[in-house]
Amino acid sequence: MSSETTYREAMREAIRTAMQEDERVFLAGEDVGRYGGSYAVSMGLLEEFGPERIVDTPLCESGFTGAGIGAAMNGMRPIIEIMTVNFSLLALDQIMNNAATLQHMSAGQINVPIVIRMATGAGKQLAAQHSHSLEGWYAHIPGLKVLTPATVQDAHDMIGLALADPDPVLIFENALLYNAKGTLDITLKPLPIGKAKVEKEGKDITILAYGINLFKALEAAETLEKEGIDAEVIDLRSLRPLDDETIMASVKKTHRVMIVDEGWKSGSISAEIMARINEQAFYELDAPMGRVCTMEVPIPYARHLEEAALPNPAKIVAMAHKVMEDA
């Protein structure tokens, strides 16, 4: 039952299936209807489901995200699309102060089964207000779940997983992945939220990555292989909850770790992962951990500057060598 498709189409297919199966599901956001979605994820869905279920909203991130939360509190299963992660900051009040807290403040009387999707990441020369990777920030917040689909299979599966979850789930879609092709098997049982996946087994060093950096890590692993280093590459998939079990199992196997994170180093998800490894598997380490993150600048416009700011396979290979050579 597997077929070749794109990340975008896999996601659209999952949304379509969810809407066919559950009347309570609707999609709302800026330009999701008549325009077809700023990254064309929802192209054609307006014609199929009509404007009551594919809802074009005005430019009011806080307003429509809050409306999504309210709808979720009152029996619906909304999917809210925010064009890009930087815009989500306009909705941060609703996400942080309402979606993430209501379950707790109400002592379990209210749950918020909302799915909030947004594009993330750099690489399209969109400069400092359209290119950031703030998923690590969101992973700081109790009450939220944070998913980062990298593969076509997860682009599809995570929509269903998020909709089935009783609590708010944020899905971060790297904008460079929408055109990526891959294999989709809709008969596969989805790997649950909170489970990481070993994408390539290896014995010498563990490379942890998520989103588009999974592919950079896999490319780096190929180079490393030619150089005699057998890297294990893990797709984190979910930044909250983190899959400590899979991470620690790999650390115990390879004893060397590096992380690839498109967020900035300071206060990042990579820092959190390092801290957990320190807490849970310190004595398994043969060398200090390494990481490749985005340089600590707002993402610049010029192509060469933007490229220099981001993780890439060459940087990953270099860091892997450093971790291998240390101690």
Next chain:
Amino acid sequence: MSLKLNVDRAKDYYHQMLLIRRFEEKCVELYSAEKIRGFLHLYIGEEAVATGVIRTLDEEDAIVATYREHGHALVRGIPADRVMAELYGKAEGISHGRGGSMHLFDVSKRFYGGYAIVGGGLPLAVGMALADRRLNRDRVTVCFFGDGAVAEGEFHEALNLAALWQLPVLFVCENNLYGMGTALKYAESETNIAHKAKSYNITSHQIDGMDVIAVADATEKALKHIHSGKGPVFLECLTYRFRAHSMFDAELYRDKKEVEKWREKGPLVTFRKKLEEAGLWSQIDADTIEKEVEAVIEDAVAFAENGTWEDIADLEKYVYSPEVAS
């Protein structure tokens, strides 16, 4: 008096307003005694708004309120003892001590909180109404907020969405003339808030928020309008907060004479006058109501005093929904 005011109704309004008044007065005492901590925002002076609106609603209608919401919770029928226990931070509190004064919830009464980010509840009310319409439920969501919220972006976003989508929302602005210590005239270029709402093509009225009958009357008309599918209604209720903004407020920003002037037209005083004019006052037996209210509050305090502290082992409960067995 366009609303048919009979003795039962008069008794009920008086009882509700007095319950709020006495409950809040007791809260002041308990705050000084350090039984209640955190922020405490009292509704004294504004009782007619919550009473007039909420007693006119159907039990299926939903309420989204602010951090000054003890009154709304009580009038909605959330037991005073559960509210008081919440203010104490006890496990028996309506939010198990997780919310406190600013975050009261009772979904069984369709009371959806208790929001302490000014303006933050408005988009939620829009979404709740959207859900009702999608699910073909003929219900209204009422959203309370103060004049301070009018300066927030979320106010404008929510009004626009509710009007654009013609949703069953009743917006109730409790205009008490001050956003904390800043007078409306120092915060708004247009101080007639109903006018602002009108610019979103929302049916809007400015009403006397000190007169419970005027509020109930306007609410009844608004609900009719909303149920007939004509979209949201906006009520600006002119009212006044007799007490400080919170227990930390020294009230340096307003004149005592101004407060006195408003006290003279307070909701209880105004209502009594109206009942006297209508010849109903002697029939409502105010002394008995006073005693009933007193007993309810005594019981509430005893309940809270005898309450227990939530087990610290349960601290991390209610962050995510309980695991559903697959």
